[in-house]
Amino acid sequence: MTPELLSQSLQFALPEIILAVGALVLLMMGVFIGEKANQLISGLSIALLAVVGLLITVSTGNGEAFGGAFIVDPFARFMKVAAIAGSIFALAMSAVQGKAMQLDKIEYPVLLVISTLGMLLLISANDLIAFYLGLELMSLALYVVAAFNRDSLRSTEAGLKYFVLGALSSGMLLYGMSLVYGFTGNTGFQEIATVLSSETRGLGLVFGMVFMLAGACFKISAVPFHMWTPDVYEGAPTPVTAFFAAGPKIAAMAILIRLTSETFLPIIADWRQIIVFVAIASMALGSFAAVGQKNIKRLMAYSSIGHMGFALVGLSAGSESGVSGVALYMLIYMMMSFGTFACIMSMRRPDGTYVEEIDELAGLFARKPFMAVVLTAQMFSMAGIPPLAGFFAKYYVFLAAVEAGLFTLAVVGFLMSVVAAYYYLRIVKLMWFDEPKGEFERTPGELRFIFGISGLLITTYILYGGPIGSAADAAARSFF
């Protein structure tokens, strides 16, 4: 690599480099100052992420770096900003109530930053090896934070389960990659696409692709690779769950989009049937299985499975509007989910114990009107009722499916969204129509601020939806 190429590569990867160096500096600070630096490091991590996010937003250059392993395009920028925003909110939540949840260790914010770094690398991956490295960097940090509350049986169970199943999926992914490499002779995404479009695809290659898709579907928790989700969501500390719900899913969806819309686009007929099946199965399971849930974090797990199904509806179109719809869906899902988890974190008894039973929300409107209104907006938004953001998310993915002629998929998807509306409505019903049960502790102002932001974002989407939609369109044009 010539010095000019190297400096150009470093320039493209500048945000990631800043993040990596920053994470190490924060770790050092933590080691030398000790436990009392915890709050400081949390604050600095948020600042670091914010700076990197800003840097990515204002940067304009597009191109490849490090011999084509790393790519910067509008799509990568869009997804990175969404992932970073999700991480910032999750970090802010744990900074507010970290002490009560035994998350007040210096390693915690650093691990989240490293995981976010993994997401950014994954989103920009343009090569099988970069893809695998980014994914593992992200996941290894996640395994640790899932089990972070090591005195809690549920938390350690969650971490172990996530690790074992994650390792299995990584194995499948690697196996798929090796097949794809074997049958195409390339690791670069564009090169693979070129080979695929010039010759007839072999059966072994399709096998490889299926394994790779399975690995990616595991990370976004799409059916039938969803088994870990409810347990991990329930077991992990709530801020960690909020973190799982946003960034990692955005990053994994980004790589899934890159794989399907770029690398495997020439064999769309092969992967489309898989994605359509996974989408329908996820929507159905997410909708029906959530109905019987009593724990709100489990319910959110099934809800997220359903949401990934809806997002995949857009992906199955394999078109520019489809990619734009999925990118927008992930962004809006992030806005909805961090606010919902902030509300869940506010479900705390006066004696300091956290409750997760859905029934505890009964009569919330009479006790905490602001939180009830925000959570109601989240629920209606997740159900896809206009004028809230969730409606527009669904609108664009289903539009892409209809444009691609997938009418059955669209109709099934809409019917599933009606089923899903039932359990969201049940929560609204509890909050507004039922008699109050227990008392909740006063919600800390910071937490109110966080879910207030989320409420504001989803209720006013109708006002700023145009520019965001254009940004998603610009992102999608990276591929087509």
Next chain:
Amino acid sequence: MTDWPILSTVTFLPMVGVLLLVFTRDDTDDGRQNVMIISLITTIITFLLSLVVWYGFDGTSADYQMVEQYYWLGKGISYHIGVDGLSVMFVVLATFLMPFGVLTSWKAITLHAREYMIAFLILEVLIVGVFVSMDLVLFYVFFEASLIPMFLIIGVWGGPRRIYASMKFFLYTLAGSVFMLVGILVMYAEVGTTSIPVLLAYKFSPEMQYWLFLAFFLSFAVKVPMWPFHTWLPDAHVEAPTAGSVDLAALLLKFGGYGFLRFSLPMFPLASDYFTPMILTLSVIAIIYASLVALMQTDIKKMIAYSSVAHMGYVTMAIFAVNQQGLHGAIFQMLSHGVISGALFLCVGIVYERTHTRNIGDYGGLVHRMPKYALAFLIFTMANVGLPGTSAFVGEFLATVGVFRVSVWTAFFATTGVVLSAAYMLWLYRRMIFGQAKSPLMQGLVDISFREHCIVWPLIVVTIFFGIYPAPVFDASAATVDRIVTNYHAAIQAVATAAQAAN
């Protein structure tokens, strides 16, 4: 003044009231009074502004007027509003009824009065928004968003079975509407825009029309509601608080008929023609079946709810007659039913506030204790029956004439509905107003107060005025109705000619 966005102002003015209410307290009697006063003033000003819209509306033109268009979501989806002869009167109807909703809630709502009024004012925004939208996505947003406040109004402030009723209302209507959303997506994928004027000019292929018609039909049929999609309505009506019932019967049901007129007829003429026999049949079943069911009800609100189903049967029947009389009749019947059913629910609210029972068997002898109420209720009873001199007569007569020109048998069966409506309404009147009180609940009733006079008299005046002099409504809608009818028959004629030429 000409550049002032008057329609947006009328649509979103209630949001100003919402903002004021957010900063009002409702935990004292004075606070509640303030909440009600703010809401009343907001709704009255909105109504006066909507009169300006009506005054400024040029009825001789079939085009959209007072159009506003701004960038919204891009890609052919814009914030695009305007009124034409179809919608201008519905805007006026919606804003006209809202102050009565506030007045009837004055004493009835004691718990969370502020939130109730916020939901109510937001609902007004959404209802007016539905009628002024010139963009399908915007229309759908308003159409569907109206479920949220209505769901809360029924669920929080409703009767004993409110939870069941509100859930059923929400899921039933949502399930219907998602098909329309699929239809909207298909149209957008085909044409590349959701601007209604552009879509009106676009010729969809016959096969596509059938599917789109069915998609829109499912949504509107649930909303109207047509038999057999009506089962959510009686539950929702019975459990909703009075103002909720008024909005539901008088305005939300009109979305369906308005949708048929706005989308189904002009955009899918061939499919409308094809499905007309089905719709006429369903309408006649609705008229006769709902009237018979109404006859046997023991709950006053449920009876009026079924009477609404029957009356909306006239509307759908008249719409698909597709001639001048039919469409004028349908529009007039919708407006008149809006006023009369709203008034009937308000009248029920007046006695319910005193007795807390809606069981017809408990009532009796109201004429002795509440003579003024008896008079007002008599007028609305007669209006609901369709007595000449009331607005309902004009609507039902024109609707039947319109259908008669298309299908004599449909008109014949529909007319039996008039007899049946006389049967159940007069019987209801006899049991409630005449005779002797059968329940201790009827003790110590006082006649209607000044506030309640303010509710019933304007409605009586409107009912009778438009019964005698309906011309203002016809003037506003004539040009638009003409155009719909002409274009509809031209489209069908064109296909028939083409088929002949092919032979």
